[in-house]
Amino acid sequence: MSKASRTGITMPAQAKKGSIIEIRAIAQHDMETGYRYSEDGKRIPRDIIRLFTCKYNGEEVFRADFYPGIGANPLIIFTTIAVASGTLEFKWVGDDGYEAVNQAQITVS
Numbered sequence: 306m307s308k309a310s311r312t313g314i315t316m317p318a319q320a321k322k323g324s325i326i327e328i329r330a331i332a333q334h335d336m337e338t339g340y341r342y343s344e345d346g347k348r349i350p351r352d353i354i355r356l357f358t359c360k361y362n363g364e365e366v367f368r369a370d371f372y373p374g375i376g377a378n379p380l381i382i383f384t385t386i387a388v389a390s391g392t393l394e395f396k397w398v399g400d401d402g403y404e405a406v407n408q409a410q411i412t413v414s
Contacts, residue, residue: 310332310333310334310397310403310405311332311333312330312331312332312333312395312397312405312407313329313330313331313407314328314329314330314393314395314407314409315328315329315330316328316329316393316409316411317411318410318411318412319411319412319413319414320387320411320412320413320414321387321413321414322387322388322389322413322414323386323387323388324386324387325384325385325386325387326384326385326386326387326411327382327383327384328359328367328382328383328384328385328393329380329381329382330357330359330380330381330395330407331378331379331380331381332354332357332378332379332397332405333378334353334354334377334378334379334397334399334403335352335377336352336353336354336371336373336375336376336377336378336379337349337350337351337352337353338351338353338373338374339351339352339353339373340373350401351373351400352399352400352401352403353371353372353373353375353399353400354371354375354379354397354398354399354403355370355371355398355399355400356368356369356370356371356396356397356398356399357369357371357379357381357395357396357397357398358395358396359383359385359393359394359395359396360393360394360396361385361388361391361392361393362389362391362392366385367381367383367385369381387411387413388413389413390410390411390412390413391410391411391413392408392409392410392411393408393409393410393411394406394407394408395407395408395409
């Protein structure tokens, strides 16, 4: 079963070559740990994002592994160096077939 969610990216659209850029990526996701029980005593199955990656023009520049202790709607803030104009691809992969992909463009001068 695939579960969809909204994702958001905040980053500069333009940067000077060699400058450090800050990127903020968020995914709306409940992040159920698998440790809680429902009102009728049944365990609620784990449903978390397990992996986040960012590729800059096809080259991986950031990776994060998530575990049950991460909160809902995880916000990731990281930096990279503006090397060339192109595309940054952000990918979230999780339990139960969850996958979300987002892209952003940057112009480097």
